[in-house]
Amino acid sequence: xxxxxxxxxxxxxxxxxxxxxxxxxxxxxxxxxxxxxxxxxxxxxxxxxxxxxxxxxxxxxxxxxxxxxxxxxxxxxxxxxxxxxxxxxxxxxxxxxxxxxxxxxxxxxxxxxxxxxxxxxxxxxxxxxxxxxxxxxxxxxxxxxxxxxxxxxxxxxxxxxxxxxxxxxxxxxxxxxxxxxxxxxxxxxxxxxxxxxxxxxxxxxxxxxxxxxxxxxxxxxxxxxxxxxxxxxxxxxxxxxxxxxxxxxxxxxxxxxxxxxxxxxxxxxxxxxxxxxxxxxxxxxxxxxxxxxxxxxxxxxxxxxxxxxxxxxxxxxxxxxxxxxxxxxxxxxxxxxxxxxxxxxxxxxxxxxxxxxxxxxxxxxxxxxxxxxxxxxxxxxxxxxxxxxxxxxxxxxxxxxxxxxxxxxxxxxxxxxxxxxxxxxxxxxxxxxxxxxxxxxxxxxxxxxxxxxxxxxxxxxxxxxxxxxxxxxxxxxxxxxxxxxxxxxxxxxxxxxxxxxxxxxxxxxxxxxxxxxxxxxxxxxxxxxxxxxxxxxxxxxxxxxxxxxxxxxxxxxxxxxxxxxxxxxxxxxxxxxxxxxxxxxxxxxxxxxxxxxxxxxxxxxxxxxxxxxxxxxxxxxxxxxxxxxxxxxxxxxxxxxxxxxxxxxxxxxxxxxxxxxxxxxxxxxxxxxxxxxxxxxxxxxxxxxxxxxxxxxxxxxxxxxxxx
Amino acid sequence: xxxxxxxxxxxxxxxxxxxxxxxxxxxxxxxxxxxxxxxxxxxxxxxxxxxxxxxxxxxxxxxxxxxxxxxxxxxxxxxxxxxxxxxxxxxxxxxxxxxxxxxxxxxxxxxxxxxxxxxxxxxxxxxxxxxxxxxxxxxxxxxxxxxxxxxxxxxxxxxxxxxxxxxxxxxxxxxxxxxxxxxxxxxxxxxxxxxxxxxxxxxxxxxxxxxxxx
Numbered sequence: 001x002x003x004x005x006x007x008x009x010x011x012x013x014x015x016x017x018x019x020x021x022x023x024x025x026x027x028x029x030x031x032x033x034x035x036x037x038x039x040x041x042x043x044x045x046x047x048x049x050x051x052x053x054x055x056x057x058x059x060x061x062x063x064x065x066x067x068x069x070x071x072x073x074x075x076x077x078x079x080x081x082x083x084x085x086x087x088x089x090x091x092x093x094x095x096x097x098x099x100x101x102x103x104x105x106x107x108x109x110x111x112x113x114x115x116x117x118x119x120x121x122x123x124x125x126x127x128x129x130x131x132x133x134x135x136x137x138x139x140x141x142x143x144x145x146x147x148x149x150x151x152x153x154x155x156x157x158x159x160x161x162x163x164x165x166x167x168x169x170x171x172x173x174x175x176x177x178x179x180x181x182x183x184x185x186x187x188x189x190x191x192x193x194x195x196x197x198x199x200x201x202x203x204x205x206x207x208x209x210x211x212x213x214x215x216x217x218x219x220x221x222x223x224x225x226x227x228x229x230x231x232x233x234x235x236x237x238x239x240x241x242x243x244x245x246x247x248x249x250x251x252x253x254x255x256x257x258x259x260x261x262x263x264x265x266x267x268x269x270x271x272x273x274x275x276x277x278x279x280x281x282x283x284x285x286x287x288x289x290x291x292x293x294x295x296x297x298x299x300x301x302x303x304x305x306x307x308x309x310x311x312x313x314x315x316x317x318x319x320x321x322x323x324x325x326x327x328x329x330x331x332x333x334x335x336x337x338x339x340x341x342x343x344x345x346x347x348x349x350x351x352x353x354x355x356x357x358x359x360x361x362x363x364x365x366x367x368x369x370x371x372x373x374x375x376x377x378x379x380x381x382x383x384x385x386x387x388x389x390x391x392x393x394x395x396x397x398x399x400x401x402x403x404x405x406x407x408x409x410x411x412x413x414x415x416x417x418x419x420x421x422x423x424x425x426x427x428x429x430x431x432x433x434x435x436x437x438x439x440x441x442x443x444x445x446x447x448x449x450x451x452x453x454x455x456x457x458x459x460x461x462x463x464x465x466x467x468x469x470x471x472x473x474x475x476x477x478x479x480x481x482x483x484x485x486x487x488x489x490x491x492x493x494x495x496x497x498x499x500x501x502x503x504x505x506x507x508x509x510x511x512x513x514x515x516x517x518x519x520x521x522x523x524x525x526x527x528x529x530x531x532x533x534x535x536x537x538x539x540x541x542x543x544x545x546x547x548x549x550x551x552x553x554x555x556x557x558x559x560x561x562x563x564x565x566x567x568x569x570x571x572x573x574x575x576x577x578x579x580x581x582x583x584x585x586x587x588x589x590x591x592x593x594x595x596x597x598x599x600x601x602x603x604x605x606x607x608x609x610x611x612x613x614x615x616x617x618x619x620x621x622x623x624x625x626x627x628x629x630x631x632x633x634x635x636x637x638x639x640x641x642x643x644x645x646x647x648x649x650x651x652x653x654x655x656x657x658x659x660x661x662x663x664x665x666x667x668x669x670x671x672x673x674x675x676x677x678x679x680x681x682x683x684x685x686x687x688x689x690x691x692x693x694x695x696x697x698x699x700x701x702x703x704x705x706x707x708x
Numbered sequence: 709x710x711x712x713x714x715x716x717x718x719x720x721x722x723x724x725x726x727x728x729x730x731x732x733x734x735x736x737x738x739x740x741x742x743x744x745x746x747x748x749x750x751x752x753x754x755x756x757x758x759x760x761x762x763x764x765x766x767x768x769x770x771x772x773x774x775x776x777x778x779x780x781x782x783x784x785x786x787x788x789x790x791x792x793x794x795x796x797x798x799x800x801x802x803x804x805x806x807x808x809x810x811x812x813x814x815x816x817x818x819x820x821x822x823x824x825x826x827x828x829x830x831x832x833x834x835x836x837x838x839x840x841x842x843x844x845x846x847x848x849x850x851x852x853x854x855x856x857x858x859x860x861x862x863x864x865x866x867x868x869x870x871x872x873x874x875x876x877x878x879x880x881x882x883x884x885x886x887x888x889x890x891x892x893x894x895x896x897x898x899x900x901x902x903x904x905x906x907x908x909x910x911x912x913x914x915x916x917x918x919x920x921x922x
Binding site: 152153 | 717720721
């Protein structure tokens with residue numbers, strides 16, 4: 001009887017493979033987690049290799065008693081998960097102890113970024129969730145160990161990418177190479193069985209995350225439980241209410257050039273501009289007991305004009321980029337009730353000292369308020385002839401006048417905290433808001449706190465905008481020689497030379513080092529030096545800045561993307577996507593992977609700028625960017641993120657898109673007709689693939705120096 | 709002819725690749741792992757476990773004498789027995805023969821009685837004399853690198869043919885990581901090539917380079 005062992009990394013669809021094999025005639029296969037480790041421990045204790053008794057017993061237990069079983073195996077997950085020493089020792093012991101045993105190393109490509117290392121139901125086929133840093137590192141180490149052990153024992157082991165299990169043709173072909181005859185019924189049945197189980201379990205628990213799992217039924221949606229993922233607040237952006245439709249004028253008191261003024265000022269101006277509100281910035285007043293009493297004159301000025309509503313906003317208010325128009329419901333005089341004890345305690349004492357008593361009045365903050373014309377009139381009547389007492393600047397006095405006017409019939413409405421999120425609230429109970437009021441001494445620190453919590457998008461950093469080059473279209477490829485694993489760039493360019501229909505557009509290689517094989521006079525392929533002396537992240541940011549603005553239209557490429565058939569600019573105008581990203585944000589942020597976190601931060605920032613559902617545009621295919629639209633991205637978003645540019649660009653500009661389907665493949669076997677691109681990771685750049693690419697693109701390009 | 713390679717877990721893959729090159733060159737590789745190392749199974753290659761201490765990177769009286777005794781045992785019935793490093797690639801064995809009645813053949817610095825441990829050959833029937841001399845003269849506890857000390861013992865027991873390092877015509881060389889020459893050209897030019905971790909290269913680079921030579 002032929003025997004085999006499946007050793008899998010976590011979440012590599014081992015369960016699926018076992019079921020496929022178990023459903024195949026003449027094959028018996030069972031899950032036996034931990035069997036190998038136990039058997040080896042038994043042998044170690046015995047001081048001799050007698051594993052036939054242990055593993056053989058395990059395999060025999062999986063065999064059917066009908067005598068028709070020709071092939072028998074067990075699957076043991078995580079065997080070799082503790083590092084190379086453990087892996088090589090365990091696997092060596094296994095091969096030595098069971099003659100003719102064949103080991104199938106089943107792994108999951110790291111390019112499949114949705115990877116779960118969380119404890120899930122034991123019968124899950126991998127769910128898409130978080131991959132914590134340590135667990136992810138161990139898994140990568142295990143895959144590397146598998147590859148290394150396969151180098152040591154090439155005929156007794158096979159490396160199997162679990163993605164190959166998802167189409168019958170590839171699954172059958174891969175297993176046939178190992179002498180395992182997979183039939184289609186078993187394949188279909190296994191997939192259906194696992195899908196059904198997952199749905200049943202998902203139905204029992206509230207869904208936390210949706211995934212798309214393209215099986216025999218495209219767009220099958222399963223909702224795995226992700227209980228250990230810390231959810232982000234449900235709203236990263238505050239709720240919108242219906243906006244007031246009448247004429248509004250906005251007033252602020254602003255002078256000086258403090259850092260917080262430079263941060264906050266433009267945000268208020270942007271808000272007014274977006275909603276068509278007239279903004280008056282008042283400078284430093286003179287002759288007042290406190291400068292904030294200048295707001296009284298502002299109210300007088302408002303009544304003298306024709307606007308229907310007036311809004312006052314303190315200079316230290318940072319306005320969210322997606323803040324909607326002033327809400328309709330803020331009628332009369334609207335301000336936010338204060339809830340903190342210190343100012344309220346002082347207010348009570350102050351009233352007593354002043355011989356005032358504002359019975360039944362709920363104390364309010366005077367940093368942000370609005371009034372309509374009737375409320376303004378009644379307010380001015382209430383202050384007529386009264387002293388302007390300074391206490392908490394003008395705030396205590398305003399509360400006296402608000403109370404007095406309210407007693408005379410002025411309508412008072414409560415401004416919600418989303419329109420006046422005070423520093424002390426932000427530090428203790430931060431929630432999404434439209435106006436972040438950085439009151440108190442630590443204004444920039446509070447702003448940083450809000451940004452770090454992702455309640456505000458990162459502020460864009462000004463870039464130097466180069467002159468238009470006049471180049472209508474160009475291909476740009478960022479390239480770092482030290483990151484190359486092979487000769488990827490050479491073959492990538494050969495594929496472009498062969499298949500890109502625009503034979504004239506220049507191709508820019510952006511990086512710190514010119515490829516050694518690139519001719520001095522290399523024609524349309526041009527080297528653009530980018531300094532990396534300040535590190536890889538800054539180098540890449542500079543490459544992005546220069547590349548995106550290199551031409552009116554830029555096809556942004558990576559050296560691990562190869563064209564498989566003729567295509568051109570028109571093929572990139574509709575972006576390809578791999579599902580939606582919104583629901584994946586918590587898990588991407590928690591992944592410990594910088595590229596995934598960058599993508600998640602991009603989604604958050606897009607939400608801050610009012611985006612609807614964000615698709616995953618980061619598909620490791622060429623992207624088409626327009627210079628003017630790219631400039632808008634530079635000016636709107638904080639960069640660089642790893643893995644974020646394409647998400648920000650296409651998400652912000654609403655690029656038409658379609659599911660990627662089989663437009664991209666990861667290997668050269670059974671390439672579908674519709675495949676345009678091949679992309680590989682470091683891990684999937686196998687010797688076989690290198691050979692295939694070398695053969696496919698064997699003719700040197702005209703820009704290659706034959707002597708190099 | 710046997711070629712002995714001392715290896716340990718970080719170099720298991722390179723050692724396996726080296727072993728395959730030795731097989732292709734017509735010799736029989738023997739991989740030696742240390743007493744505390746995890747087991748190693750390599751298809752078609754003999755793996756043994758040594759008990760004498762390595763004292764770090766193959767050092768000391770005990771190791772040198774243990775190595776000689778092991779090489780004597782492995783070389784039984786052959787004229788020569790070899791020792792190589794895990795990161796050494798063997799193309800041919802021609803470099804060993806035709807040097808007269810010497811006790812050893814190795815790569816060495818000109819003018820020095822020494823040789824490099826990346827690959828050397830010992831005449832089997834001279835090894836007992838070398839063992840006796842070592843037992844008489846080597847001090848325990850003294851820092852004694854295996855390659856230099858073995859070279860000194862071989863020099864005293866019949867002489868060494870030293871292929872001068874970095875000289876034209878020397879068929880043993882270290883791989884130049886910046887070379888533009890392809891593996892086939894290098895394999896034709898050199899009988900033995902060692903892939904050292906230099907010029908910023910790490911173990912995985914060595915492994916990948918050796919795989920490209922396969």
